[in-house]
Amino acid sequence: MFYFDRRLLANVDWLLLAAAAGVLALGGLTLGSLTMTRAGSGLVLRQLLWDGIGVGALIAVASLDYRNLVRAAPAFYLAGLLALLAVFALGRSVSGARRWIPVGPLTVQPSELFKFAFVLMVVWVLTWRWAQPVGTATLGLAAAVLLPPFVLIVKQPDLGTALVLVPVLVLLLVGAGIRLRLLGGVAAAGLSAMPVIWFALKEYQRERLLVYLDPFRDPLGTAYNVIQAKIAIGSGQFLGKGIAGATQSRLAFLPERHTDFIFAVFAEMWGFVGCLVLILCYAVIVTRGFGIAATAREPLGRLAAVGATALLAAETLINLGMVTGLLPIVGIPLPMMSYGGSSLVVSMMALGLLLSVRMRQFA
Amino acid sequence: MAVSRGPVPPRRDPGKQRVLGMTVGVLAAFLVVIGQLWYLQVLEGARLQELSDKNRIRIRPVAAPRGVLFDRNGLPLVDNRPAFTLSLIPREIDDRVRVLRRVSVLLKIPYAELDDALGRVPGDPLMPVRVRRGLTLEEVAKVEEWKLELPGVIVEVEPQRMYPTSRFAAHLLGYVREANEEQLRQGRYRRGDMVGQSGLERLLDQYLRGTDGGERIEVDALGRPIRLIQHTEPVPGAQVVTTIDRRIQEAAERAMEGHAGAVVVLDPRDGDVLAMVSTPAFALDQFTGTIDRDAWVQLIRNPAHPMLNRTVQSQYAPGSVFKIIVAAAGLQETTLTPMDHIFCDGQFHLGNRTFGDWKEGGHGTVNLHHAIVESCNVYFYQAGLRIGMDTIARYARAFGFGTSTGIDLPGEKPGFIPASRRGRRPSFLGDTANMAIGQGAVLATPIQVARMMAAVANGGVFFKPRLVQRVLRADGRVLYSDPGRVNGHVELSPMVWAFLRQSLLDVVNEGTGVAAHIPGIEIAGKTGTAQLVANSRADRGQDNAWFAAFAPANDPQYVVVVMIEHGGKGGEVAAPIARAIYDAIFFEKVASVGLSG
Numbered sequence: 001m002f003y004f005d006r007r008l009l010a011n012v013d014w015l016l017l018a019a020a021a022g023v024l025a026l027g028g029l030t031l032g033s034l035t036m037t038r039a040g041s042g043l044v045l046r047q048l049l050w051d052g053i054g055v056g057a058l059i060a061v062a063s064l065d066y067r068n069l070v071r072a073a074p075a076f077y078l079a080g081l082l083a084l085l086a087v088f089a090l091g092r093s094v095s096g097a098r099r100w101i102p103v104g105p106l107t108v109q110p111s112e113l114f115k116f117a118f119v120l121m122v123v124w125v126l127t128w129r130w131a132q133p134v135g136t137a138t139l140g141l142a143a144a145v146l147l148p149p150f151v152l153i154v155k156q157p158d159l160g161t162a163l164v165l166v167p168v169l170v171l172l173l174v175g176a177g178i179r180l181r182l183l184g185g186v187a188a189a190g191l192s193a194m195p196v197i198w199f200a201l202k203e204y205q206r207e208r209l210l211v212y213l214d215p216f217r218d219p220l221g222t223a224y225n226v227i228q229a230k231i232a233i234g235s236g237q238f239l240g241k242g243i244a245g246a247t248q249s250r251l252a253f254l255p256e257r258h259t260d261f262i263f264a265v266f267a268e269m270w271g272f273v274g275c276l277v278l279i280l281c282y283a284v285i286v287t288r289g290f291g292i293a294a295t296a297r298e299p300l301g302r303l304a305a306v307g308a309t310a311l312l313a314a315e316t317l318i319n320l321g322m323v324t325g326l327l328p329i330v331g332i333p334l335p336m337m338s339y340g341g342s343s344l345v346v347s348m349m350a351l352g353l354l355l356s357v358r359m360r361q362f363a
Numbered sequence: 364m365a366v367s368r369g370p371v372p373p374r375r376d377p378g379k380q381r382v383l384g385m386t387v388g389v390l391a392a393f394l395v396v397i398g399q400l401w402y403l404q405v406l407e408g409a410r411l412q413e414l415s416d417k418n419r420i421r422i423r424p425v426a427a428p429r430g431v432l433f434d435r436n437g438l439p440l441v442d443n444r445p446a447f448t449l450s451l452i453p454r455e456i457d458d459r460v461r462v463l464r465r466v467s468v469l470l471k472i473p474y475a476e477l478d479d480a481l482g483r484v485p486g487d488p489l490m491p492v493r494v495r496r497g498l499t500l501e502e503v504a505k506v507e508e509w510k511l512e513l514p515g516v517i518v519e520v521e522p523q524r525m526y527p528t529s530r531f532a533a534h535l536l537g538y539v540r541e542a543n544e545e546q547l548r549q550g551r552y553r554r555g556d557m558v559g560q561s562g563l564e565r566l567l568d569q570y571l572r573g574t575d576g577g578e579r580i581e582v583d584a585l586g587r588p589i590r591l592i593q594h595t596e597p598v599p600g601a602q603v604v605t606t607i608d609r610r611i612q613e614a615a616e617r618a619m620e621g622h623a624g625a626v627v628v629l630d631p632r633d634g635d636v637l638a639m640v641s642t643p644a645f646a647l648d649q650f651t652g653t654i655d656r657d658a659w660v661q662l663i664r665n666p667a668h669p670m671l672n673r674t675v676q677s678q679y680a681p682g683s684v685f686k687i688i689v690a691a692a693g694l695q696e697t698t699l700t701p702m703d704h705i706f707c708d709g710q711f712h713l714g715n716r717t718f719g720d721w722k723e724g725g726h727g728t729v730n731l732h733h734a735i736v737e738s739c740n741v742y743f744y745q746a747g748l749r750i751g752m753d754t755i756a757r758y759a760r761a762f763g764f765g766t767s768t769g770i771d772l773p774g775e776k777p778g779f780i781p782a783s784r785r786g787r788r789p790s791f792l793g794d795t796a797n798m799a800i801g802q803g804a805v806l807a808t809p810i811q812v813a814r815m816m817a818a819v820a821n822g823g824v825f826f827k828p829r830l831v832q833r834v835l836r837a838d839g840r841v842l843y844s845d846p847g848r849v850n851g852h853v854e855l856s857p858m859v860w861a862f863l864r865q866s867l868l869d870v871v872n873e874g875t876g877v878a879a880h881i882p883g884i885e886i887a888g889k890t891g892t893a894q895l896v897a898n899s900r901a902d903r904g905q906d907n908a909w910f911a912a913f914a915p916a917n918d919p920q921y922v923v924v925v926m927i928e929h930g931g932k933g934g935e936v937a938a939p940i941a942r943a944i945y946d947a948i949f950f951e952k953v954a955s956v957g958l959s960g
Contacts, residue, residue: 171385174381174384174385175381175382175385176378177378177381230403230411231411231414233400233403233404233411234403234407234408234410234411234414234415235408235411236408237404237408237409237412238404238405238408247416247419251581251589253415253419271404272400272405275397275400276397279393279396279397283393286386286389286390287386287390290382290386290389291386293382294379294382294383294386299378302378302379302382306382310385313389313392317389317392317393317396320396321395321396324399324400324403326395326396
């Protein structure tokens with residue numbers, strides 16, 4: 001199981017790694033320029049430490065055979081559920097949400113790490129012979145896999161992370177060959193359930209949705225984030241303001257600028273041109289990810305690659321959409337850019353999974 | 364689809380197609396994001412850049428000090444001192460109710476007042492809203508002490524008017540107050556601007572205001588200043604050199620203490636107003652802070668009308684002072700001669716009416732000179748009938764009655780001279796008789812009487828009373844100057860002028876105006892006691908007292924007119940006040956220099 005063949009290195013996807021390294025570098029630069037003048041440069045050091053951990057996780061996952069990982073998925077999944085439960089007991093509360101568990105000097109966000117286990121688990125279910133052919137029964141199984149963590153994560157509350165699971169699941173179902181008409185039916189049912197969900201949402205979550213529909217509802221309240229982010233991005237204009245000129249970010253008009261809104265900081269500093277470069281990196285990662293899926297030698301590998309890519313793509317697009325004002329604010333980090341260890345490690349693990357599939361496609 | 368373990372034969376794989384579809388979908392989504400970025404950064408970039416600057420740049424207005432008003436000798440009449448103003452920055456107040464409540468308790472300002480002040484401002488939430496002016500040092504200390512609990516509450520330093528004493532030349536200088544709604548509607552002022560509302564402050568507001576400066580400060584999201592981007596010095600308002608002589612003004616105010624009425628001091632050689640007093644006066648400094656509504660209503664409804672500038676806005680019967688004009692008319696038209704004399708037994712009968720003299724038993728045999736010196740009414744009843752109402756009215760108008768003097772003060776009243784009515788009906792003749800002693804329908808303002816007196820002193824020249832000599836910018840450039848203007852002339856024969864002057868001199872030396880006599884100074888004057896229509900017995904003896912004079916008689920330099928409402932006899936009440944003023948003019952050469960208060 002832990003057999004490692006040196007020949008595997010011949011099939012490492014260097015382009016994928018280069019794009020990821022590019023994103024990491026841009027993220028570090030942005031974070032560093034934000035904290036340059038402040039005493040809080042500890043933030044950069046801590047992120048560098050997480051970078052190290054992330055690289056370790058990537059190598060570890062890449063060196064494991066993805067088939068073994070999927071085989072172990074139920075165990076990961078159950079461990080993840082336990083961790084999510086543990087949050088309620090051990091969790092550290094930050095601004096009204098319990099999402100973190102302290103582990104030594106670091107804090108870990110189980111809902112982030114759980115995403116990886118979720119991908120593996122869904123792949124496991126879809127490739128399980130009871131789920132064949134992919135149909136209504138598979139949907140039921142998938143729903144059963146989705147619901148417990150979804151509820152637990154929403155309860156934290158961390159709506160953003162919970163929502164990311166949905167598109168990942170959908171893409172995996174599509175990749176597994178579900179009939180699109182069936183999926184459409186489910187989507188329609190979901191839409192008609194919206195009113196019910198509305199009442200289940202917390203007040204501030206509803207407010208965020210309303211603000212998305214009308215940002216000037218309350219310009220100093222919830223919409224403040226949206227407006228300030230738009231101002232930051234837009235004022236970067238074509239070439240950006242540079243590090244020193246990025247007043248929106250550096251003078252703290254932009255909230256959550258280290259974490260969820262880091263893209264706005266980047267956009268203010270480097271302008272449209274910089275954004276194109278960054279988005280190009282993400283596009284390369286996603287394209288390579290799906291490329292690996294397309295060239296996987298069997299469905300298990302393909303689904304694993306689809307899941308990992310879907311995870312990265314969903315987080316990236318939801319974050320970018322939210323920061324640029326296309327989507328409501330749901331609070332999820334930008335993979336490999338935002339400050340935060342758990343998110344980074346999960347993204348690296350997803351990349352590791354892609355490499356693992358790629359390296360073994362000819363084996 | 365079956366799970367195949369082991370090598371897969373190269374065949375068309377539907378899964379592969381779907382992955383291709385996903386790739387296209389995701390890349391399309393990236394394109395949407397890029398489209399949005401193009402929209403925000405390229406199409407909307409300039410606008411959002413502006414918003415970003417607005418975010419970080421606070422513009423703090425720095426109020427320009429109002430121009431200083433000087434007297435003719437370079438002494439300040441009104442100056443400025445720094446004062447503290449409580450302001451609120453709407454954007455920085457996180458919890459309006461909590462912050463306003465704290466301010467309300469701390470400074471004992473009604474909550475509603477604060478809420479109002481914030482509520483009525485629709486504009487830029489970053490601009491400070493001035494809530495209360497004239498904070499005491501203790502209040503400033505309180506605000507500073509609680510600074511951290513009061514986000515968005517700041518204390519600004521603004522120049523504020525400082526007056527020698529709170530009522531000094533109140534009507535002349537005028538008060539300064541925040542622009543009212545109507546002035547805001549005209550669009551020349553911004554909310555919170557201090558604007559001259561009366562007197563010279565209003566007349567010269569455009570010069571006195573100066574240009575506010577400002578500071579552009581970069582602040583962070585918490586409003587903490589990071590650095591100064593630009594500083595524009597305020598341009599102070601222009602300096603105004605008035606014609607007022609502060610020394611005389613102070614003396615006149617002192618002399619008027621306890622009386623309601625008016626004093627005008629003119630230079631008969633050029634029409635310069637040397638002093639202008641109206642009592643009771645209002646306190647100028649109550650407007651510099653934030654005057655509360657009750658105080659304002661009290662001021663407006665006060666039965667003594669402290670806001671009224673009696674020198675130009677109140678019209679009174681001139682009483683016997685008017686006899687100067689009747690005498691001038693009679694002599695010039697040769698209806699009267701100095702030799703004519705009558706016997707005054709204290710009564711004059713016209714038809715079935717009897718007109719009395721002020722002196723019981725009368726003055727005996729009087730000629731014109733005596734009639735002026737003793738202010739004999741009976742003589743003037745008869746003289747008036749001989750001269751005729753039209754002629755008296757014509758001369759009265761020539762002497763500036765019935766039209767405004769053109770003084771640069773708002774709200775001047777023109778007085779009243781009855782229009783010509785012909786006939787010989789007893790009632791009409793009675794009106795003529797009354798008019799001849801300055802009673803009845805004749806009305807004049809103190810400034811008109813002063814100008815008439817100046818014309819007698821200078822031989823018939825009427826000047827537009829001048830208040831402002833020039834307006835100077837700080838660099839010395841003259842923005843406005845008033846060279847003075849002649850706006851009337853009376854032609855009388857030199858003998859008539861000489862007669863009038865001699866008679867008026869004798870009024871003070873030996874006649875009704877003897878109370879104004881100062882040894883060594885030749886003062887020429889005329890008393891007047893204008894009867895009011897007595898509505899009740901209590902009103903009797905409540906006559907308006909006049910005294911109009913010029914001095915020195917051989918080289919007239921100072922016309923002094925005193926009018927005391929309900930004072931009694933002119934010679935007893937008004938003349939001593941005029942003497943006190945002349946005393947100060949001729950014997951107190953040094954003013955109490957410096958601004959106190």
